[in-house]
Amino acid sequence: MPPVEKPKKKYKDKRPTRDEALLEELGERLVEAKEEESEVVLTIxxxxESIQGRIVVLDARTRLVHVQTTDGITKVPFMDIMKVDNPDY
Incomplete structure (x- = not known):
C-alpha cells in the first residue's frame, strides 16, 4: 500500500507589518474623518476594491471601524486598513 500524502496546508498571505507611527497616523485620520463626518476611501x-463611506463608530474594544456605505454598515478591522484617502469627486 503506497504512503498516503498529506494535503498541503494553505497559508493565508500575511498582513504587511507597519510601524507605530504609521498606525498612529491612520488612527488620527480615522478619528478626524469621524469628527468631521467626512467621506473617506479605505484601502483594505x-x-x-476600496470601501467608501462615512466613519460612524470607532470601536476600541473590538478594534472595528464601522463605515456607513451606500449598502449599509460595513465593519472593518482597524489592522486591515492600509490607507485612508479622501474621495475624488
Missing part, C-alpha cells in the same frame, strides 16, 4: 488589506 486582502480586498481588491
Amino acid at each position: 488589506w486582502g480586498l481588491d
